[in-house]
Amino acid sequence: MKRLVNCVIMALIAGVSVSLLAAADDAKPKYTIKEVMKFHKDKIHEKFQKGEASKEEKQKLLEGYEAMLKQKPPKGTEEDWKKKCEALVKAVKDDDKDAFKKAVNCGSCHGAHKGG
Numbered sequence: 001m002k003r004l005v006n007c008v009i010m011a012l013i014a015g016v017s018v019s020l021l022a023a024a025d026d027a028k029p030k031y032t033i034k035e036v037m038k039f040h041k042d043k044i045h046e047k048f049q050k051g052e053a054s055k056e057e058k059q060k061l062l063e064g065y066e067a068m069l070k071q072k073p074p075k076g077t078e079e080d081w082k083k084k085c086e087a088l089v090k091a092v093k094d095d096d097k098d099a100f101k102k103a104v105n106c107g108s109c110h111g112a113h114k115g116g
């Protein structure tokens with residue numbers, strides 16, 4: 001009987017750790033900042049500006065910028081970073097090409113937030 005109780009306790013502990021791990025995974029952003037920058041290298045942002053991005057590409061941009069929002073930049077204040085990333089998320093959501101052009105300004109964000 002004691003063995004059975006131990007077994008049940010072990011199973012409970014294992015169950016709890018699994019759900020804790022799952023929760024941690026949830027909090028992990030889908031893309032790193034560098035991965036999102038690859039979308040820029042692939043010129044998905046240019047397609048968006050021209051209105052040529054597919055639904056999947058828009059979704060990628062949106063998820064990428066939302067993931068950036070959850071991370072800290074290598075440099076600069078978190079407040080300014082959030083503002084810049086939120087502007088990107090909003091522009092993609094609203095399909096607002098003019099707002100996007102301003103928000104995706106490579107130099108102004110790199111100057112403020114890119115380390116190295």
Ligand code: HEC
Pocket residue numbers: 033034037040041045073074084085103104105106107109110113114115
């Ligand atoms: C909202 C801020 C922001 C904007 C806008 C932005 N970047 Fe970046 N970019 C970053 C940050 C922060 C890094 C540094 C990431 C790191 O070191 O983890 C970076 C790094 C990069 C890198 C180097 C990636 C690597 O693997 O080291 C490239 C290439 C790049 N950006 C391209 C672009 C291009 C092209 C644009 C404009 C179309 C752009 N980025 C717009 C924030 C931005």
